Amino acid sequence: MGGWRGVIVGVTWVLVVVESVWRSSAQHQFDLVHRYAHMEGSSARAGKDGGMSLDHYHTLRKHDQRRLRRMLPEVVSFPISGDNDIFAMGLYYTRISLGTPPQQFYVDVDTGSNVAWVKCAPCTGCEHSGDVPVPMSTFDPRKSTTKISISCTDAECGVLNKKLQCSPERLSCPYSLLYGDGSSTAGYYLNDVFTFNQVPSDNSTAKSGTARLVFGCGGTQTGSWSVDGLLGFGPTTVSLPNQLAQQNISVNIFAHCLQGDVSGRGSLVIGTIREPDLVYTPMVFGEDHYNVQLLNIGISGRNVTTPASFDLEYTGGVIIDSGTTLTYLVQPAYDEFRRGVIDAAPTAISQIGDNENNTRSCFIYADSIEGSFPNVTLYFAEGAIMTLSPKNYLYKQMLTSGLTAYCFSWLVSTSPPGYKTYTIFGDNVLKDKLIVYDNAVQPKRIGWKDFDCAQGISVSSTATSMPVTVMPSEAGPPGASNSGIKDHSNGALSPCWLFTVGITSLLFHRFL
Template sequence: MPAFHHAGSVVLVLFAVFLPAAVVYSSLPTTLTLERAFPVNKRVELSELIARDRVRHRRILQGIVDFPVEGTYNPYTVGLYFTRVKLGTPPKEFFVQIDTGSDVLWVTCNPCNGCPKESGLNIALNFFDPSASSTASLVSCSDKICNLALQTADGGCSSQNSQCSYTFQYGDGSGTTGYYVSDMLSLEAVLGNSLVANSSAPIIFGCSNYQSGDLTKPDRAVDGIFGFGQHDLSVISQLSSRGITPKIFSHCLIGANSGGGVLVFGEIVEPNIVYSPLVPNQPHYNLNLQSIAVNGQILPIDPAVFATSSNRGTIIDSGTTLAYLAAEAYDPFVSAVSHMGTIS
């Protein structure tokens, strides 16, 4: 979601299961029998070898897939976080804003009405052209993935157009319209000891041919938005459903002066991380906020203000620059901070 405004919400860990490895010690010699995957006298078709290789790549990628993060929190400079994705064959790089409040990955396509051609972020903007990728294909209205889009009211089809299209409207009033494309997403899997395995996987993403509102402004323009919501159309859900990556992602931000950070498909394991459980069965990533304390003193705020209900609750949103509080919590918070002399 564009900076300064509400787009939705964040998840650090959706689901994780760890099975401890069994360790067995024995002084007796052990013999392991090795067998060939294919008998010597069996003719193996190239397609079968490719299929086995794809399965092997999927096993490799069941770990950490790394995306570098750029940008900062500062609303007076960048005010957003973005990463790079490579789409198509040959791969083409795009800068996309990280947004856990929306579901779909989309990038600007050629041609595009109202789309910025320059960016104040010192990045070169790109346009995706499906005809220039040897692996791209358009998603038709009869495709089952289009039915998923229609269920969210984001997708659309008409008698004049057989392509599966979409329209997204964000909380700041900006929006984008386009159509869905299937193509390859390049992945870099971290295997440990600084080893990286390059691979790719087919995904469905949006091809934007119209933008409005803040999306058209060049000062903080990027190539698109990388949605990390819970819907089946999100990239994290698509890759997880195929067994390529786990349905876990981590968004780690570096200190205020450095900016950036890292985004991974997988879990970052650190001993001092404190986890907060998410509220289940919510359209966004909701937390159970219980209270706010200033200088060690809990503020007199009714806990019901933070309760998750229809159009209420506390969400984490990587696409929103500022924190927003309901008036019942905002007023006592500002009053407490003001009495500390930290703001004018």
């Protein structure tokens, strides 16, 4: 059984899509919510300054364990079984509308997935299970006047469904996804109207914008899905960014910036990113995920790992996935990294273990880690470098004794029998950086730079058209909207439409 090769990049946040048409600048608003924002140690709780609670840590670990099993390669067999565990899903969800008249749904947003799908009526196994406080809905195709069925004989079905048998007697093009954690969804593909909340850049009266979306209409589910479906941002032709690009609604480039401070805001934009000093590394060719190649990890100016630790042939490469909360390193890279940090620590530290299978490595330290502990350097293919600060690999934990501890948020990676072991960089690594996914060039590439996510991102429909600055959202829960776009065209009509997804102040949890 195969694994991934390279680095898989998975994301779930704020969206801005740029269209090259002569209209005034506008944005489409999505308000995203972090699943664990209510827990102590998240950006939404007053307890964040005291560090992450132990209950919060164990919740994130359980989420990651389920997430990593779910990220195993999708297969087409479909078991009528499953468990009831909410931690199979991504970290962030939003509200979307499908059909005419619009029917509303809460869905996970995930670059680790490609197919968009929602639960459809009639539905088996669609009962709500989980702690996401949103109402559950199922899409009823009979109530939509704009749906277009996709049959087995349609050429489009062959593109969408390369694995399942599609016999001529079947009326609809089927889909079936089985995730590595045992959860699954199955049904058939539909084409219908996808509605955005379009907010003009001058914050005048909101209106709706639409695009056609091919998505899975899932009538059978197993496992526990505590929202109505999933919106995939992966690199294949069925993902949302690719479908928008195929309709000439946007270019096939998007970027995100996750704000790591107390406010917990962030943004994701679709369009040509006009920020200077981005560093790029090529994606690994032929993968169904966003893969890049990591070569080495450096601490205090010296490499602490070897390229063999990340060999694509034996380890399955490295995954970057914001849907995973922490970071996981293969052996021996983890031991080398941990030893390198401790050797570079400013003073002798008193190490403590964890009561749960010693899965954490913590130590007593009363002072600030910024400026005291070393930065970590990640070396990627083609000379690309990413620098991380201590807050990207340590989090604060208050002990019952009143002492302050810091724990590694990088842990040992494991894999099921028959699968390659891989490294995964999670949400804690990606904050305070602008990350760009450029699928419009060959070879495709991923870029980044250190970035103040409270500032706007400069984006345009093409490399030569007039840019606009997309400001981070200060929206409330799903349904509210208060994002801002600053137009640099001096009041003239701008050749772009902007579809934005707003981040709520509750969106991102915090490690320190």
